[in-house]
Amino acid sequence: MNFENIETAYNLILENCQRLEIQLQTTNLYEALIEQNVCFINSEDITDKKIKENNEKLRYLNLSEEEWRRSFQFIFIKAMKDQFLQANHQFTPDSIAFILLYLLEELTHSPQLDILEIGSGTGNLAETLVINSQKTLDYMGIEVDDLLIDLAASIADVIGTDISFVQEDAIRPQILKESDVIISDLPIGYYPNDNIAKRYQVASLSEHTYAHHLLMEQSLKYLKKDGIALFLAPNNLLTSPQSDLLKKWLKDYANLIAVITLPENLFENKAYAKTIFILKKHIDNIPETFVYPLSDLQAHENITAFMESFKKWKLDNSI
CATH class of the missing domain: 1.10.150 (DNA polymerase; domain 1)
Structure with a gap:
């Protein structure tokens, strides 16, 4: 380079x-x-x-x-x-994108994967994965914002990457094939349409529902039985005011197999700090949840320790 x-x-x-x-x-x-x-x-x-x-x-x-x-x-x-820039117009930085790429490579076995990104934004995460993956990725991004969809598509045209971007509200029902991997740097906030939200198990009856909860539930509908979902979600995902609704849905439909916290200094505003949550649909042999605090993504020894710990967890749990 x-x-x-x-x-x-x-x-x-x-x-x-x-x-x-x-x-x-x-x-x-x-x-x-x-x-x-x-x-x-x-x-x-x-x-x-x-x-x-x-x-x-x-x-x-x-x-x-x-x-x-x-x-x-x-x-x-x-x-x-x-x-x-509003939070949802900011790009997923390389330090996080390459961690997601590592997890994608480690948790999948096929040399060719169907990837669906929910809320593809500027397209930077899509480009990072497609360009740098050792696998062949059939990649589709869904984004509701017309400015961002035009931006991502125009960049893909210039670079020449084979990525499809579709402008849709991902919370509304879509006709999509199931994917090996669902990935999302989840947009944060409330979803304004209560009539759409009430179709979901995570829907709140007392206020607008968190959009990131709805997107997580929706995403699992497009995930293959043996697929994985990689989500960047708020640090308080499992403790927020609507978390009981999310945890009830998780209990019935998915297993949380990994939680990887990220350094707060990666985020311009600590209130928007996120954690990586990895889900699989219900499986027979539920692994012990991998929990790891990544304290510094710039220090080589910290990344090496994380990778060694993750590989040991994979081996111990026959992932």
């Missing part, structure tokens, strides 16, 4: 986005990035000579898929620093 090329690409993309923000009369960097991606793909239609020139320089760099992804990620970081 050429980090100098990544930096050059980032600066070229950013300069084009800044020009496009003025032309589009927007202060939203995501909107400008979508337009930049369209300009890059359809270069013959571009009248702005500087944008066209920068995109030719981008082409000349001949970036790898991972170099493209890193360049776009720097744009996401720029957006987080310079603009107010």
Whole structure:
């Protein structure tokens, strides 16, 4: 991986986005990035000579898929620093994405997997997994936000990754094939439509239901019998005011096989800190739940200790 090329690409993309923000009369960097991606793909239609020139320089760099992804990620970081982004518009950082990739590789046996991501957001998690997995991933992301779906799809077009993105409210009934893996950096908040929510076992009768509870229940409907669900969910998932409803549903429909807490300093606001929860549909031989506090994702020895502990748990429980 050429980090100098990544930096050059980032600066070229950013300069084009800044020009496009003025032309589009927007202060939203995501909107400008979508337009930049369209300009890059359809270069013959571009009248702005500087944008066209920068995109030719981008082409000349001949970036790898991972170099493209890193360049776009720097744009996401720029957006987080310079603009107010709602929590659900922020991307899943690499430090967490690569832990999820490790878990996906360790907990699945087939060389080819069907993956369904609920709330695919900017698409950064999808790109990280598809580009870096040792397996062949048939990946579909579902996202309700039209800005994010356009952003993720445009980035996939530029990088050339084979990822499908569908704009749908994942809490509403969908016709989808069952997947080997369900993955989600769950959006946090209340779901406003009580008529839809009341169809679910986790539905609250006294207030709006947590959207992340509804998405967890919905996700299991699309999971193969021997599949796994990897969720990034609030630290207080099992202790929050509506947690009894979730735990009752879990008791009947799924096994919680792993809980991996993450360092709070990964999250801009500690109130939005998350933990990795891994579920399987009910299985005959229920393993002892793997519980591990990951205190530092930058220290190599901490990651090594985590991996060794996880592999020992797998061996002890015949996973």
